[in-house]
Amino acid sequence: DQQVKQNSxxxxxxxxxxxxxxxxxxxxxxxxxxxxxKYPAEGPTFLISISSIKDKNEDGRFTVFLNKSAKHxxxxxxxxxxxxxxxxxxxxxxxxxxxxxTFGTGTRLTIIP
Amino acid sequence: DTAVSQTPKYLVTQMGNDKSIKCEQNxxxxxxxxxxxxSKKFLKIMFSYNNKELIxxxxxxxxxxxxxxxxxxxxxxxxxxxxxxxxxxxxxxxxxxxNQPQHFGDGTRLSIL
Numbered sequence: 499d500q501q502v503k504q505n506s507x508x509x510x511x512x513x514x515x516x517x518x519x520x521x522x523x524x525x526x527x528x529x530x531x532x533x534x535x536k537y538p539a540e541g542p543t544f545l546i547s548i549s550s551i552k553d554k555n556e557d558g559r560f561t562v563f564l565n566k567s568a569k570h571x572x573x574x575x576x577x578x579x580x581x582x583x584x585x586x587x588x589x590x591x592x593x594x595x596x597x598x599x600t601f602g603t604g605t606r607l608t609i610i611p
Numbered sequence: 612d613t614a615v616s617q618t619p620k621y622l623v624t625q626m627g628n629d630k631s632i633k634c635e636q637n638x639x640x641x642x643x644x645x646x647x648x649x650s651k652k653f654l655k656i657m658f659s660y661n662n663k664e665l666i667x668x669x670x671x672x673x674x675x676x677x678x679x680x681x682x683x684x685x686x687x688x689x690x691x692x693x694x695x696x697x698x699x700x701x702x703x704x705x706x707x708x709x710n711q712p713q714h715f716g717d718g719t720r721l722s723i724l
Contacts, residue, residue, distance in 0.1 A: 598667050
């Protein structure tokens, strides 16, 4: 049973426009959410996170929104740049559990110049 | 300076062999993890250690044995390799408990012939 889902395997966005990546989760015990970016042949790189006590967290061009009632989070990248082309993984954990991250299956983002 | 380093990056071996993957982190973190990314690109936790103590063991066959000689190292030994063990294995580390992101190595691609 997949507790974290990214229903869009791929997304193409024009350079300069906004990229919106979505993630849904089913486990109501999750209270810490992260986005990772992954290039081929490299490990996932931490991008941004959000705790369940917030509904928005912003870091430069990256903003994560959390809708707890819908068990949904999204990552907004604006403006999108060619270097943003990568696979993006959503992950979730229980802060006071055993720290393990449960990952989604990823969304491949392609930025079109 | 690499934060989480894994060796080797590629490992090709025959079914039935025993192999080890090494992981070291220089971030001063006290928790380390092993994840497996299968052919469907799904990243799944295998083990975690906190200060050399096993915290998570996610229903992994006992052919897989993690060993943590100190909190900066977490090695993964695999006995009697099977075709289904072919995957990319990622090591990660994080600091303490609560809302802290995990930092990943670049992965070890294991191919079983």
